[in-house]
Amino acid sequence: MTTGEAVTRESPIGTINTTPLIDVMLVLLIMFVITIPVATNSIQVDLPSGITDHPVQPLQNxxxxxxxxxxxxxxxxxxxxxxxxLLHGTTRMPTEPELRFRPDANTGYARTAEVLETIKASGVTNFGFVDNERFRTFEQ
Incomplete structure (x- = not known):
């Protein structure tokens, strides 16, 4: 090496050139857009126009x-x-009715747990407790 020569070292580039990938993706996107058929068919659907006078009551037990x-x-x-x-019969219906559970405040815990276990074993999925507001305050 002489003193007048410039030393140039080319190091490898550690990044990927994404420009060709983007070009290919744009071409594919354009091809998909061109080949998708235009939706020319339409279906008329009669939607309800306002609130009905008689609200539909869901099935409840x-x-x-x-x-x-x-x-x-x-x-x-x-x-x-x-x-x-009865519970097993409701689970076989096309639309399972809502099962509402309303225990009395003076019912024993063991009896309540027994009925809840029967409900659970039946496979009911649409279940809820009702009238719990009455237990908000306790009488002294």
């Missing part, structure tokens, strides 16, 4: 427990086996 532990299905007295059969 109520399981209640009296203070003495009596199980009631929509007001009718049933035993545990009948309750299990």
């Amino acid at each position: 109520t399981v209640s427990l009296d203070a003495d532990g009596t199980i009631r299905w929509n007001g009718d007295r049933v035993d545990k086996a009948e309750l299990a059969g």
Whole structure:
């Protein structure tokens, strides 16, 4: 090496040139847009225009427990086996009705837990507790 020569070293570039990739993606995008058929068919759908006078009530069933532990299905007295059969029947409906559980405040915990276990074992998925507002305050 002489003193007058400039030393130039080319180091490898550690980045990828993305310009060709972007070009290919744009070409593919244009090809897809051109080949997609234009939606020329339309379907008329009659939508409701406003609020109806008669709101639709969803299907509901109520399981209640009296203070003495009596199980009631929509007001009718049933035993545990009948309750299990009724619950299993509702799970086979096309639209599962809402199951509302309303225990009395004086019902024993063991009886309430027993009925809840029957409900759980039946496979009911649309379930809720109702009238819990009455337990907001306690009488002294």
